[in-house]
Amino acid sequence: MKPAEYARQHQDDFLAELQEFLRIPSVSTQAEHRDDVAHAADWLKARLLEAGFPHAEVMATPGHPIVYAEWLAAGPDAPTVLIYGHYDVQPAEPLELWKTPPFEPTLAGDDLFARGASDDKGQLYVHVKAAEAFHKNSGRPPVNLKCLFEGEEEIGSPNLAPFIRQNAALLAADVALISDSHILGPDAPAIVYALRGMCYVQVEVTGPAQDLHSGSYGGAVNNPINALTRMLAQLQNESGEITIPGFHDRVRPLTEDERAKMARLPFEREQWLKEAHVTTDWGEQAYTIIERLSARPTLDINGIWGGYTEPGVKTVLPSKAYAKISMRLVPDQEPDEIAQLITDYLTAIAPPGISVKVDYLQGGYGAMVRRDSPAMRAAVSAYEAGYGVTPFFMREGGSIPVVATFQKVLGIETILMGFGLPDDNLHAPNEKVHLPNLYQGVQTAIRFMELLPSV
Amino acid sequence: MKPAEYARQHQDDFLAELQEFLRIPSVSTQAEHRDDVAHAADWLKARLLEAGFPHAEVMATPGHPIVYAEWLAAGPDAPTVLIYGHYDVQPAEPLELWKTPPFEPTLAGDDLFARGASDDKGQLYVHVKAAEAFHKNSGRPPVNLKCLFEGEEEIGSPNLAPFIRQNAALLAADVALISDSHILGPDAPAIVYALRGMCYVQVEVTGPAQDLHSGSYGGAVNNPINALTRMLAQLQNESGEITIPGFHDRVRPLTEDERAKMARLPFEREQWLKEAHVTTDWGEQAYTIIERLSARPTLDINGIWGGYTEPGVKTVLPSKAYAKISMRLVPDQEPDEIAQLITDYLTAIAPPGISVKVDYLQGGYGAMVRRDSPAMRAAVSAYEAGYGVTPFFMREGGSIPVVATFQKVLGIETILMGFGLPDDNLHAPNEKVHLPNLYQGVQTAIRFMELLPSV
Secondary structure: OOHHHHHHHOHHHHHHHHHHHHOOOOEOOOHHHHHHHHHHHHHHHHHHHHOOOOEEEEEOOOOOOEEEEEEOOOOOOOOEEEEEEEOOEOOOOOHHHOOOOOOOOEEEOOEEEOOOOOOOHHHHHHHHHHHHHHHOOOOOOOOEEEEEEEOOHHHOOOOHHHHHHHOOOOOOOOEEEEOOOEOOEOOEOEEEEEEOEEEEEEEEEEOOOOOEEHHHHEOOEOOHHHHHHHHHOOOEOOOOOEOOOOOOOOOOOOOHHHHHHHHOOOOOHHHHHHHHOOOOOOOOOOOOHHHHHHOOOEEEEEEEEEEOOOOOOOOEEOOEEEEEEEEEEOOOOOHHHHHHHHHHHHHHHOOOOOEEEEEEEEEEOOEEOOOOOHHHHHHHHHHHHHHOOOOEEEEEOOOOOHHHHHHHHHOOOEEEOOOEOOOOOOOOOOOEEEHHHHHHHHHHHHHHHHHHHHO | OOHHHHHHHOHHHHHHHHHHHHOOOOEOOOHHHHHHHHHHHHHHHHHHHHOOOOEEEEEOOOOOOEEEEEEOOOOOOOOEEEEEEEOOEOOOOOHHHOOOOOOOOEEEOOEEEOOOOOOOHHHHHHHHHHHHHHHOOOOOOOOEEEEEEEOOHHHOOOOHHHHHHHOOOOOOOOEEEEOOOEOOEOOEOEEEEEEOEEEEEEEEEEOOOOOEEHHHHEOOEOOHHHHHHHHHOOOEOOOOOEOOOOOOOOOOOOOHHHHHHHHOOOOOHHHHHHHHOOOOOOOOOOOOHHHHHHOOOEEEEEEEEEEOOOOOOOOEEOOEEEEEEEEEEOOOOOHHHHHHHHHHHHHHHOOOOOEEEEEEEEEEOOEEOOOOOHHHHHHHHHHHHHHOOOOEEEEEOOOOOHHHHHHHHHOOOEEEOOOEOOOOOOOOOOOEEEHHHHHHHHHHHHHHHHHHHHO
């Protein structure tokens, strides 16, 4: 029996094991889930050994551990593939908006609902099952495999780049493979060739040194919430264009060729509005929705708080107000430089009586990979085998900063072989994965490994 | 022994009883304190009976109860004084900023620290002790007394005006007396002749129907937090002038005479900055700080929230964002009309893809009383007796909507005989009261009752 056939016959095992994986609430952001994150790492290591990897280990970092595995039986002449994924997940809050419990995976038709089902446990697990299919049949994969599965992606991978730099020899490979992105539809596979970077900051503004009664001091004391809203409103105009001075200086312009190709991507505005749960699109009018979503920088306030936020009324003029802001960056913006620009600008526009502190919480580079490399040709053929159609090339709005790290530290390019769908509700309530995509994903991954040695 | 002398000799009893009163966490806003509010009402009724009132009762309302007491022994020819106060207090949050526990009254020199020490338990209790001083000596006060002590002032007195309308005969009086304001300094008594009104709304803006991943949808979906900050920034300009269309239409202009008198009020900018815990003042440059604080309308965002507000990062594009906004109004602004104006304006400026809902949580009229009435002359003389100096006339920035209700329903004016200080930290951590002011307050209240029959 061929590996592809084995995988087809063992889809139920895939589902059962994935459900076990998804039951572990490995939320890396929340301290109360620290043990769950460690448990997920141990679970994953055990599964890698069962899937045939001769070596798998949980490697400590200053934060959550990294699961490393290798299977080098293909020999020194065969190419080596470095598979990256992350076993940590986003917080599930707000819990009241989930229709089923986030850590009790629930089947509804072909969809499996759970936090992490698509981002990224489900997609990561495709590669464990692909390797196992070789193990149970031909005995070994036709390429050398190294796995690098981290537990800190959702907190910005603070220890990943140092780990890669310190273990560059261990991780040496010919190409990296990541399944942490989405395709265009169940029958429209796509390969991502560009990712956005990220700069995430937290802003604290301070007015009076302590909370005051707004009836006694309002009108003569600058209220930090009022001031914060005025300051934030100056970061972007109504059309979504970011107005931080210098912000666009390094933005690599979209080429006419790229814009033309993007215009030919399948895109149904009505369907997209439905997936986005909105009645209208919004944003920079000079760019199409696809361009805004993947090839333009953005600025989103991800959280804001200050003053009295409980039921009822309280006439407080608070001492402080806060906001969390993420900016998605495009090549060739520098995250550290953007953090400095927004810090300088907010400081400059802080009105009298208001002080501002900006904490740079997370940064990551965007990336763009070649669409004409041998590995990319193998990936295109593999998708054709898995899905029966030629994949599109597309840019991705999200961030996978490790792609830039692989380029810079290991000198290798990455194949972004995604199996998610645009409506998987990533980072939102009711995250799900479309199971047929994962099953076809295993076929695609198997075919990629089979094709890679000969391209 | 005269009542004044009796009160002087029993200041320790005043302090001990007030501390007992302050230990009851009668926070009307918070449901978990419902029993404490009821307990405070019962405690107050018992103390009124002990102080000599022949009749005191706890009267139910749809919300927290009203404590009513009367002592009509002065006879039908003597004037009747209706004393109003409130026995509920603001929430104590944020608890971590209190230097001593908010409901364990703590003495530091002449100051007593506790939630409600100044607003309004301490000031209310002045009148209980003044009545008791007559009871223990001459036997009865020289005026008829009615007490109306409510437990919902800090939630906007939703049941007070209906109660007054339903019990207009019971509450009939010649003048109302309220101690719920501050004087200018320990040796600078003042009588408030104008109060601001209030309009308090809660704003909910909705973008997408559910939370989204900002990396997947940011840039093409209008983020409700971004939108809310832009909308709020349009309510007021940088100098504090409110820019809601129609907002100023009914504002009664300050007369030149009033402005001249306000300019002569004792005011030390440096001292005020210290009390406000700020390094600079702010606000409408065409008006002095005193005018901005008491005679101009204001707009303060008292709370704002939306998205992810826990430690760490989450790249959520939330479905909703919220703000609580209070506007202080001046005569002759109409609170209901202002609520409609801000609702209409926010609805009009809501950008595409953003819906807005405005809940009108609380409203109250401002008020202005005569400075030349007989009762006011008695109050001036009483302060002179209590403090040894003539009180100033001033306007107050806070709101006591019952003053307008007394005018409209009972046809009587109110004497605002305050004993607080500007730095009492009302509605803020570390609320306190300056005890000598309360002791002089009892003297002033006694003298007012003695003088009133003859003016």
